[in-house]
Amino acid sequence: TLKDVETRLLNWILRRCPSPDGTSPVEVRLPGTKRALAGELGTVSETFSRTLAKLRAQQLIEVKGSVLHVPSPARLAQVMRRNLG
Numbered sequence: 776t777l778k779d780v781e782t783r784l785l786n787w788i789l790r791r792c793p794s795p796d797g798t799s800p801v802e803v804r805l806p807g808t809k810r811a812l813a814g815e816l817g818t819v820s821e822t823f824s825r826t827l828a829k830l831r832a833q834q835l836i837e838v839k840g841s842v843l844h845v846p847s848p849a850r851l852a853q854v855m856r857r858n859l860g
């Protein structure tokens with residue numbers, strides 16, 4: 776199992792990127808509500824929203840409605856590897 780909500784979310788996003796180690800921008804569509812995705816990740820919507828805000832503040836993602844814009848999947852992968860130790 777993955778360590779925390781941030782790591783689980785990063786993993787979820789990276790699994791949907793065509794090239795998880797690529798540096799080209801990618802868009803990932805959220806499948807339904809944020810609450811449903813939070814449940815899939817084993818958390819509550821408030822924690823999920825805080826985690827998205829943290830990733831936005833680090834400029835790792837942008838959120839526009841139900842679409843996540845990932846400027847560099849490779850940066851996400853780097854953060855996930857760091858989280859996993």
